[in-house]
Amino acid sequence: MAATHSPLIIALDYASLDAALCMADQLDPRRCRLKVGKELFTRSGPAVVEALHGRGFEVFLDLKFHDIPNTVAGAVQAAAEQGVWMVNLHASGGRRMMTAARERLDAHGLSTHLIAVTVLTSMERQDLAEVGVDSEPAEQVERLARLSRDSGMDGVVCSAREAAAISASCGAEFLKVTPGIRPASSAADDQRRVLTPARAMASGSTHLVVGRPVTQAHEPMEALAAIEDELAGS
């Protein structure tokens, strides 16, 4: 498998294995990693991970597990045994859930990166208030990032807007995987806490998750090249 130095992770949010592989076949594992999320995995199962590994890609399995500790530990183990590069769970599942997942990977010698989702990049203050969290997103992200670090996570999913603060509190090595990446000319869609690729890297993101700005572009490879150019010039 090709280990890339690129921070880019392309989100393969497609409704079929064929559509996902059609995009993957235009991409190069030396230029990006790929993310498999809930829609694609629910439709195609482990076959998609196998197919992407077969093409040389490192895979982030973005299933955002959130359940009781024993169940999440088992799910994380199952993901890691498929050889994925990264897997995630929801930090709001709490310390015992995260610790159980960490311990399960360690007990089996599995080196898959394990990261925790803090506050979804689609959420803003009002969304948090409606689920009983009376905080600014940045404040809640910081709280969950510290808990994630203390629970043995390798990093978090957050918006790039929070990456600098997390680097300060949890260290530069702590992974900051940031969706909500939008080139200046792209629509925000359902995302709320967005940043451009260059500003995201400057803020301390370690990895940038990009979906629709590339996959729904009229010319996806041109859109990807424009993002790479923006990063090279920053």
Ligand SMILES: O=c1ccn([C@@H]2O[C@H](COP(=O)(O)O)[C@@H](O)[C@H]2O)c(=O)[nH]1
């Ligand atoms: O907080 C989060 C966590 C995960 N995601 C995922 O990232 C991609 C973003 O896709 P875009 O098309 O670039 O918006 C998508 O797969 C989400 O499930 C996120 O956006 N925010």
